[in-house]
Amino acid sequence: MRAAEILSHLDRMYPNATCALNHRTPWELLVATILSAQCTDKRVNEVTPGLFAQYPTPWDFAAVPTEVLARDIRSTGFFNNKAKSLVGAAQRVVKEYGGEVPKTMEEMLSIPGAARKTANVVLGTAYGIAAGIVVDTHVARISRRLDLTVNTDPVRIEQDLMEIVPEPRWILFSHQLIAHGRALCMARAPECEQCELNALCYAEDKRA
Ligand code: SF4
Numbered sequence: 001m002r003a004a005e006i007l008s009h010l011d012r013m014y015p016n017a018t019c020a021l022n023h024r025t026p027w028e029l030l031v032a033t034i035l036s037a038q039c040t041d042k043r044v045n046e047v048t049p050g051l052f053a054q055y056p057t058p059w060d061f062a063a064v065p066t067e068v069l070a071r072d073i074r075s076t077g078f079f080n081n082k083a084k085s086l087v088g089a090a091q092r093v094v095k096e097y098g099g100e101v102p103k104t105m106e107e108m109l110s111i112p113g114a115a116r117k118t119a120n121v122v123l124g125t126a127y128g129i130a131a132g133i134v135v136d137t138h139v140a141r142i143s144r145r146l147d148l149t150v151n152t153d154p155v156r157i158e159q160d161l162m163e164i165v166p167e168p169r170w171i172l173f174s175h176q177l178i179a180h181g182r183a184l185c186m187a188r189a190p191e192c193e194q195c196e197l198n199a200l201c202y203a204e205d206k207r208a
Contacts, residue, residue: 033121039078047076084112116155143157
């Protein structure tokens with residue numbers, strides 16, 4: 001009941017919430033999601049157009065030396081690890097899946113650099129497949145603030161959310177919480193006075 005109320009407020013507040021990472025294909029979304037670790041979506045969106053012009057397909061990523069790719073993605077941070085993940089992911093996608101990003105959680109998790117969060121982003125946004133719920137820092141924080149979970153581990157948070165949120169809502173729900181985390185429910189200074197969820201929120205760090 002309370003969860004249903006939260007969902008209907010989120011629908012009013014963020015009816016069109018969607019993924020902020022620009023992409024044209026599932027592969028491009030996988031690349032952008034790997035790059036987005038510890039980096040803003042804005043910065044990733046600045047880097048990817050040039051990157052995809054230089055390396056248009058998974059085959060191009062699979063063939064580039066890691067140290068060369070690391071230079072091209074330097075501004076996203078953690079570039080050595082990300083370059084290793086991207087080349088590894090490309091090689092697996094090319095060798096095992098004929099250049100197509102796979103469509104199941106199990107297959108996605110076999111791709112270097114893709115944990116559940118990345119897999120959920122790609123499956124949900126690129127393919128519309130609700131295999132789970134994306135749990136990033138915003139989803140984790142707001143789910144705890146709204147008592148949808150008491151856990152801190154993303155996998156356990158995701159399990160809690162999957163029990164509370166109806167499956168047809170899984171993809172939109174995480175987009176909405178991420179939008180809320182950026183617009184009002186920030187980590188340090190949430191703007192609770194403007195939040196429609198205020199009456200339903202008992203967060204200790206609420207500011208109103
Ligand atoms: S009332 Fe404040 S802490 Fe609670 S969900 Fe809204 S913005 Fe976040």
